[in-house]
Amino acid sequence: MAQKNKAYRSIRLREFKRAYSFLLPAMILLAIFVIYPIIGTIIISFEGESSLTLDNYIAVLTEKSPSKALILTDNIGKTPPWGALVHNIVWIAIHVPVTTFLGLILAYALVHVYGRSIVKSLVFLSMVIPMVVGGLIIRFIFDAQVGVIPRLFSLIGLEGLSRTWTAYPQTALFSLIIGSIWLWLGFSLTIHSAAVDSIPKSFIEAARIDGASELQIFRHIVAPSVWPATLTVMVMTLLWDLKIFDIVYAATQGGPGGSSTVLAYVMWLYFARALDYGKAAATAVILTILTLIAASYMIRRSLRGG
Numbered sequence: 048m049a050q051k052n053k054a055y056r057s058i059r060l061r062e063f064k065r066a067y068s069f070l071l072p073a074m075i076l077l078a079i080f081v082i083y084p085i086i087g088t089i090i091i092s093f094e095g096e097s098s099l100t101l102d103n104y105i106a107v108l109t110e111k112s113p114s115k116a117l118i119l120t121d122n123i124g125k126t127p128p129w130g131a132l133v134h135n136i137v138w139i140a141i142h143v144p145v146t147t148f149l150g151l152i153l154a155y156a157l158v159h160v161y162g163r164s165i166v167k168s169l170v171f172l173s174m175v176i177p178m179v180v181g182g183l184i185i186r187f188i189f190d191a192q193v194g195v196i197p198r199l200f201s202l203i204g205l206e207g208l209s210r211t212w213t214a215y216p217q218t219a220l221f222s223l224i225i226g227s228i229w230l231w232l233g234f235s236l237t238i239h240s241a242a243v244d245s246i247p248k249s250f251i252e253a254a255r256i257d258g259a260s261e262l263q264i265f266r267h268i269v270a271p272s273v274w275p276a277t278l279t280v281m282v283m284t285l286l287w288d289l290k291i292f293d294i295v296y297a298a299t300q301g302g303p304g305g306s307s308t309v310l311a312y313v314m315w316l317y318f319a320r321a322l323d324y325g326k327a328a329a330t331a332v333i334l335t336i337l338t339l340i341a342a343s344y345m346i347r348r349s350l351r352g353g
Contacts (some may be wrong), residue, residue: 094329103329105266107317113305115313117333126217127306131313134220138309139288141224142231145174147280150235154243155269164316167240173234178230182297185226189213196222213299216306222293223307230294231287235280242276243269289338310334 093099110116118130127134153170157163173181181223189212191197201209212222254264270277292311295301301308301316310330317327 081193087188088328088331091324092332094325103325104333107326107329107333114301114308115316116305117310117313117330127220128304128308131308131310135289135291135309137219137220138224138227138291139285141221142227142288143281143284146228146231146235146284147277150232150280151239151243151273151277153236154239154267154273155265157240158243158286167236170236171228174233174237176230178293179297181226181230182223182294185223186213186298188226189218189222191245192215196225211308214303216304219299219303219307222297226298227288227291227294231284235284238276238280239273242273246272278348282341282348285341286338289334289341310337 092103093101095102108117111119111126114128116128117132119128119133121131122129129137140319157166162168176184188194189196191209191211194211196212197209200206208218210218212218250268250272251264254268259267290311291309292315295309295312296305296315299307301312311334312333314327314330317323317330321327
């Protein structure tokens, strides 16, 4: 028996060594390119003139410049700028629900549409466009001279909205949010289409035979059945909104007057413009903490089955 246990332990040890021989290259790369930069960023964020300090975090959180402030308490309730963190929150509050549920509604509406694959491909094209290019497209879409949106409002008599949206503090942030809905809708539609297609057709047919309306079918069968996919879309969209940068940089560069700044753009301003690496690192740590909170929420909800 002892000899048998010894042989079993020997086999397990060989399997353990073999497994880690495959994992070791990936772990080395992870340590060099992920773990080390994270630790370095945290250390830099606490560095002061002579010792480790919270000065960088205090400076970032109390900044009053509209282009770099995380929260401008004096402007809350008024027109932008409200601060980069508040802009991110507004972006999430609008973008996440609209993109998620519009993708779900389109996925269900296209089930019985002839040529739906063509429609899906056209919607998904926005995901193929590089985000910097997408930001430039958004800038032109909302331009008073050549843009579709201002011309549309001009046709229906809303002259106050028939101007260049990205040039005014009141509309710059919302033009980016509307544009991001277009850019991210393809992702939501693709995930929800796969989930809707997996619903047994017999469930929907039985509901129709029992006299259920399309709204009732959508509410009581489709929406609950695709909830795991909906949760995935919501959290992935939230994470994307937290680290949004490309669109802002290409379309408005945080302007006018800081009215469309976001956390990632503020981090870039400290790093590339001001060359203040301590404040840039502090902003990055704050952004990472917010991202981890969202990621942990996704994991908990997934483990609980939604």
